[in-house]
Amino acid sequence: MYTIGQFSKIGRVSTRMLRYYDKLGLIKPSFINPENQYRYYEKHQVKDILKINKLRRYRFSSNQIKQIMEDSTNTTLTILLSKQIHEIEFQIQSSKNILFELKDSLNKLEKGEDIMNSKRNFNISVDTLKNTRVLSLRDTISMDNIGNLIGKVFEAVSSNGLSIKGNIMTLYYDEDFDPNNADIEICIPVDRELKTPQISTRILKGGLYCHTTFIGPYSEIGESYREILDWIDKNSYKIIGAPHDEYIKGPESKCSPDEFITEVYFPIGRK
CATH class of the missing domain: 3.20.80.10 (Regulatory factor, effector binding domain)
Known part of the structure; x- marks a missing residue:
């Protein structure tokens, strides 16, 4: 078994966050000493804390991570991964669009042109x-x-x-x-x-x-x-x-x- 301090180092997460995860039900100590309330974790839980870290890096909320950890079929993970991929792709494309407009505006200014396109014609x-x-x-x-x-x-x-x-x-x-x-x-x-x-x-x-x-x-x-x-x-x-x-x-x-x-x-x- 690992003490909460040792598990904190293994999982690269603070003891405060481990207590928060316990409160949320994401990952609980396998044993709490009734005399001094020291918390202990087992070897098989290392995989869980590393998975939680990965999901946090994927920008999932605590509630989403809880849903994923509770679903042994990986159905929830598949759905949420697909959704997150779409959202991040949208954000990346939006940033690319803004970058294009920035460069285009700078190019127009350097040519002495107005940054707004005033030559559009509209047919109603x-x-x-x-x-x-x-x-x-x-x-x-x-x-x-x-x-x-x-x-x-x-x-x-x-x-x-x-x-x-x-x-x-x-x-x-x-x-x-x-x-x-x-x-x-x-x-x-x-x-x-x-x-x-x-x-x-x-x-x-x-x-x-x-x-x-x-x-x-x-x-x-x-x-x-x-x-x-x-x-x-x-x-x-x-x-x-x-x-x-x-x-x-x-x-x-x-x-x-x-x-x-x-x-x-x-x-x-x-x-």
């Missing part, structure tokens, strides 16, 4: 969209965490054997957009219904929409919103629901942010 179209079955998840979050929300929806698609039937969409429900506290819904068209306690399909209502195509980084998509809002006002329409972005071409295509393609939709009705 009006179409009647059909109802669409979507797997969706709505939450109020920081836009910096949108990748987590997207990851949860894709995880549900994969774990439930659904087939994707269209482009991913983001609906925006706030009248005044707050990037730190945004009420958004991630929707993915799928082939069949699903209802679980965590996530379910619903029908995204069709109807009359005006829309336009935006080509460029997401940070500049406000230009397309401006054009649509001006068009709605000039043509005696009104907005009757939540607008949404449909991602036609994005980071997954490995292209530069200047080549991203997003279709922006606003549901409208006559004034």
